Amino acid sequence: MLKIKxxxxxxxxxxxxxxxxxxxxxxxxxxxxDIDLEVIVVNNNCTDHTDxxxxxxxxxxxxxxxxxxxxxLSHARNKAVESATGDYIIWTDDxxxxxxxxxxxxxxxxxxxxxxxxxxxxxxxxYEETPPxxxxxxxxxxxDAFALRNMGSQAIPFKxxxxxxxxxxxxxxxxxxxxxxxxxxxxxxxxxxxxxxxEETLVINQILDSGKKGSWVPEAMVNHRVPADRQTLxxxxxxxxxxxxxxxxxxxxxxxxxxxxPIWLIRQVFxxxxxxxxxxxxxxxxxxxxxxxxxxxxxxxxxxIKK
Numbered sequence: 001m002l003k004i005k006x007x008x009x010x011x012x013x014x015x016x017x018x019x020x021x022x023x024x025x026x027x028x029x030x031x032x033x034d035i036d037l038e039v040i041v042v043n044n045n046c047t048d049h050t051d052x053x054x055x056x057x058x059x060x061x062x063x064x065x066x067x068x069x070x071x072x073l074s075h076a077r078n079k080a081v082e083s084a085t086g087d088y089i090i091w092t093d094d095x096x097x098x099x100x101x102x103x104x105x106x107x108x109x110x111x112x113x114x115x116x117x118x119x120x121x122x123x124x125x126x127y128e129e130t131p132p133x134x135x136x137x138x139x140x141x142x143x144d145a146f147a148l149r150n151m152g153s154q155a156i157p158f159k160x161x162x163x164x165x166x167x168x169x170x171x172x173x174x175x176x177x178x179x180x181x182x183x184x185x186x187x188x189x190x191x192x193x194x195x196x197x198x199e200e201t202l203v204i205n206q207i208l209d210s211g212k213k214g215s216w217v218p219e220a221m222v223n224h225r226v227p228a229d230r231q232t233l234x235x236x237x238x239x240x241x242x243x244x245x246x247x248x249x250x251x252x253x254x255x256x257x258x259x260x261x262p263i264w265l266i267r268q269v270f271x272x273x274x275x276x277x278x279x280x281x282x283x284x285x286x287x288x289x290x291x292x293x294x295x296x297x298x299x300x301x302x303x304x305i306k307k
Contacts, residue, residue, distance in 0.1 A: 006088050007080075008037065009042070009089055009091050011094070012050055013071075016046070016050045019094040020056075021097065023039070023057045027060045030103065035103060041065055042066050045068065066083050081178055087174070090106060090172040093224070109155075113213075113215055116213045116215050118213070119215055120170060121171075121222070122218065122221045123148050125223070125224060126226060138285050146230065151218070153218045155217065156215070171204070173204075177207055177212060187246060233292070237296050241300040244300020245300040
């Protein structure tokens, strides 16, 4: 029997108890006989009991335990890629609970789309506490802030530089292709700057720009934890400012977005601030949250402009 070797990669930093739950979910996966599964956990300079948690799973999972002392998610991702030896690498996070048929869904697409290199599936919310009404009624508008992604029940092709690409909590890349593309240390969450994002989006765009193909895998579902302390306007505001900053770090972002006229962006931020104030007073939460999102992305873009 020809086997497919899959590496599951998790990068973690000081969230030992959440990692324990994530790894426990992996022990309950349905693994077909033709899949050789190996889990790579990267300790990204943790100072808590992460190593103890990882070691406690070594008899339950085929597990590779590696350390990356350079702080930052991109450094940790690159260490995982360096350690991987499979046919595909599937990425998830330490605060994610995977569906028991997660690997079955990816396997189906790997076999039916051997010429595809990028895959991604739904990231659904797992609320630690009941969210406020303004959030639950508008979660689709601000879903990015919680790394949620749901592109429907049909397989659709990925297109570069669009909103319809997978998120870091649930995507897969053919390993021979992944090893050609490093994650940029200028992007990705870091201990001193957790607002920088998009390291995986940059890599996925580079792969798709090279002519390789990708697909949405609707049955490869995971649940992403939404803690109570993130169910706030302050968190959402900070997230979208960080998203704007991250967009500004992308290659040629300034040329594309600002057209050499940052005064236009300043004016746009001012207008959006006024719109947000108005709609916060007189419109539904869906309207004013959209204004908040647009305003703060533009603020982040403005902050990222190279002088």
